[in-house]
Amino acid sequence: MANWTVEELVEELKAGRVTRRQFIHTLLGAGISMPLIVSILQACAPAPATPAQPEAPKEEFQPTRRGGGGLLKLLWWQAPVILNAHLSTGTKDFDGSRIFTEPLAAYDPDGEVFPILAAEVPSVEKGTLDREGRWVIWRLKKGVVWHDGQPFTADDVVFTWEYVMDPATAATTRGNYTNIKVVEKIDDYTVKITFEEPTPVWHAPFVGGNGHIFPKHLIAPYKGQNARNSPYNLKPVGTGPYKLVEFRPGDIIIAEINDKYHVPNRPFFDRLELKGGGDATSAARAVLQTGEYDFAWNMQVEWDVLASLEKMGIGRVINYPGASTEHIQLNYTDPWTEVDGERSSIKTRHPFFSDPQVRKAFSYAINRKLIVDELYGAGGQVGIYMVFNPKKYVPEGGKWEFNLEKAARMLDEAGWRRGPDGIRQKDGKRMKVLFQTSVNPVRQKTQAIIKKDLESIGVEVELKAVVSDVFFSSDPGNPDTYPHFYADMQMYNTGPGSPDPQAFMEKWTSWQVAQKANNWSGRNIERYQNPEYDRLWNQARTEMDPVKRAELIKRMNQMVIDDVVVIPIVNRNGQAAAKNNLRGMDLTTWDSNLWKLAYWYRTG
Template identity: 55%
Template sequence: MDERGLRGLIDKVKAGGLSRRAFVKRMAAVGLTAPLANQLLAFSGVAMAQSNAPYKPTKRGGGGLLKVMWWQGPTLLNPHFAVGTKDQDASRLFYEPLGAWDRDGNLQPKLAASIPTREDGIAADGKSVTWKLKRGVKWHDGKPFTADDVVFTWAYAGDPATAAVSSGSYKDVVVEKIDDFTVVVKFKQPTPFWADAFVGWAGGIIPKHLFGDYIGARSREAPANLKPVGTGPYKFKDFKPGDLVVGEINLDYHVPNRPYFDAIEMKGGGDAVSAARAVLQTGEYHFAWNLQVEDEILVRMEKGGKGRVVISPGGGIEHMQVNNTDPNVEIDGERSSLKARHPTLTDPAVRQALALLIDRDSIEKHIYGRIGIATPNYINNPEKFRSKTTKYEFNVDKANALLDRAGYARGPDGIRAKDGKKLKWVYQTSINQPRQKTQQIIKQAFQKAGIDVDLKAVTASVFFSSDVANPDTYPHFYADLQMYNNGMNAPDPEVFLRQFCSWEAAQKENKWQGRNITRWQSKEYDETYKAAQVELDPVKRAALLIKCNELVVNNQVVIPLVARPGAVALIHGLVANISGWDNNTWDLANWYRES
């Protein structure tokens, strides 16, 4: 379809002669996914449509206690320090961004009065976006929410000394107050993906009057890190890190008749199987997060009749990370330092052999089923950004031949070595039955190629903790290989792919808050990523982001295992819009239970 034809269709939608649904269907016929088609309409000035089912409750409260289970218990309640999804989800009970991503990849207003469009907010040159803020919003302590809080959040998260995990969304922009209810985000260069700062998981607005004295080096001392005061549907009541978060209804919430439930309890601990059982079989809880459970077990549980598994398309990817630095060498008090290259895993032949030794089909078939699809790509959705040239292969013979040619010979113990460096590593992940089974499948294949791994399983609440002092957290990566699920929090891979940029390396000086966990350094990748950031042509931009994915997987920086759509459990009758592009709690104010 040429540009003239596309413009004609958009004009029809504006005039009411063509429905949004019909437009999205026409775009699908030419290869454009629904989220991108909807973003195209937004960029052209067509307001986003709410994808939620009609909200039925006619008053605030009355729904009793909402009991939800996050089997990895939250460890803090500041969204800008939340390195794990559990902490992000918990923070969203209390804090809200300007906009959030719904299930269909549409941007929905939260603290914004409306979503910016090309005709109202988005600059034609791509160098700024203006947000209009919702009026009448109050913080939980009664103070008014204004543009000052938005500008402060930018300054707070963008300050290197704050060491915020969200810093990448704020450090390269300038935010200015226009008036009490209008701010403008200015970019240094044309920015096609403008919906980053103040949007989604990294977008939580925090109150200036409570955090103002704790910006920069004192950021970890703020009492509100553990006792949040936000604008969300629930007010903080109690928090036991790693165990329980309790919120009570916000009677001054800025959306009429919301929330429905009088209180919420987010229970942590246990494991994914017990969490699934608590909803699907016993009905003790209303919702269970992240069903990292073998699919055959979930199918059996669903027969219990209390609840259902809900699968949401998104960008989740279960993957193995390959450490580019040496976790066994300490330099200036830091292991896995950028100053110490890994002695064997930086060899391209070794990395290529690793990829050949991953039996993805068996992992899908025998473990994940419908909630884990074998893939060669780190970026799998939206389809427009998925590489069509990558492929995966399980071939032990090829892996052995590669290692033979590279000079890695088997010793008396059967383990390969070269120049005194053995192919013997620590392979870590969180304690979780599917992950331990995956470790076993991979270990057996490694052994057939003369590679030995010590399997390490860390308690999930520790592995995904935001505790910067704990060496067993995944951002420290004090192992040779590690495995977990990572996910896109927007229907666009740009922000997600930032995790492989050289300047994002997780290290001591940024309190391991950098997103580049593998510490891979590539000038070609950095330049490709920077080019994508400023490319306004959507086709050319997609090609650049696809190249980023290909550089990562073809260099075995990470080895994708299975694409993981979101999988949660809902008790029958609970109505909740779950998005694969945002936190599970992105729309918590609209949850209710049908009688």
């Protein structure tokens, strides 16, 4: 259901137009805590107890045996370079990992928790979820084996938590686990997670892209400082539907069917190739024009090009609701001064972006509507906030403005005056920015639009385009990655990885600053530090009242705009390309495109 209120949903329940199960699923998927859902149900007419567990989605295709589908060819125009989700910073690496390693559960297109390695979804009714959000019990699937034949057990879940939480591991997913007090093995197929305090988002750990479970018997020697040296970062052994045959980082993944996969008669395809590299337009053509590939990810291609390719009748563009935002980040630190072997150090301040007046002027100089209309079309809407889905976390009455005259006036008032050559100066410092992003035709055209407008108000702009495989690399030794942020401005796409944005919003807390000390694994790329933001985030983390909690998240959502930490440009829809005979993908904005890979099939 879209655009509903709790009151409207209650009326639907009372009228019998939704079942009690659907009622519970919808509210859980929207991030409302189970204790409050129970209270709401108690206030309604009595209804028979129904397990709060999503049913398996109905499939057109019900196979009677595993395999037989031949080769599945996938095209990711940003190539994976590592296959360890807990050390990844780019979507491409999370996606590549998902072929092999799996979480306890995933988020389906409706935002509902869908069990994968878990036998069921925890619930108050089953006695596996605390009403106050202090603990949750996961019951695990029995009979699951790792690709090397060893059994998957509770020991692996406990170990994964220990691996992620070891500070020396420098896991990029650590923020989803910090509120856990302990993960206990109850028996071989049951684990109990006890939280430090009441936790409304009990499903943040071990679910979705941040929840991949690792085999203790193989990874244990590589926990902590040795994590980056693990051979399994490039040769994963998981429980997924396919087993690794070959991985050439930055190029290709080749995998074969897992004949012991834990879902009967799945997967359909015998072999898989995920080819990386190139660009979004060539990827679209490889599916929609030539049919060389079955599926291509992230169609950040001009909308008129996609429309013309789709008319050829070979493939289709899949549009689905999105939650990610193409945005500009402003560096709060100085990328041109080195301190202790590190640029963009939190010990420095940016020569002009440290002034909020300057940041606001830059915000007024970005023509978001022109970018959307010319380059994205139906692929997105003008961005106002970083979190725009679900709607309950979006502040009311949000506005944006494109006004070059106001931008120029604000720079004048901030003391940045035009010099003889038209470029603004102050105290002998020229207003020059290095504006970087990844190589992509849409992004380069976006850069050109922004450069033209900034130059018109007296800003010198140098553009830089970094190969995607490098820009989104997880390599701490690579200075051109976006977490290093050795530029004044940069642009890419990001958004929440679950229907609840709590973990996503942590990216602007002071303890998440990306820096040399954490191998640039911190997610606060802009180096923004605001004690009030930190306080709001901590308060939201334990607030069990969903209305109060939504208000706290709205305030954080507004704060990063008011402080001009980021400039949202496009709130993007999800887009992929698939051949007409490829089915079963069930794409969701809350998880990897490959979250349901075991269920993909080909018709005809």
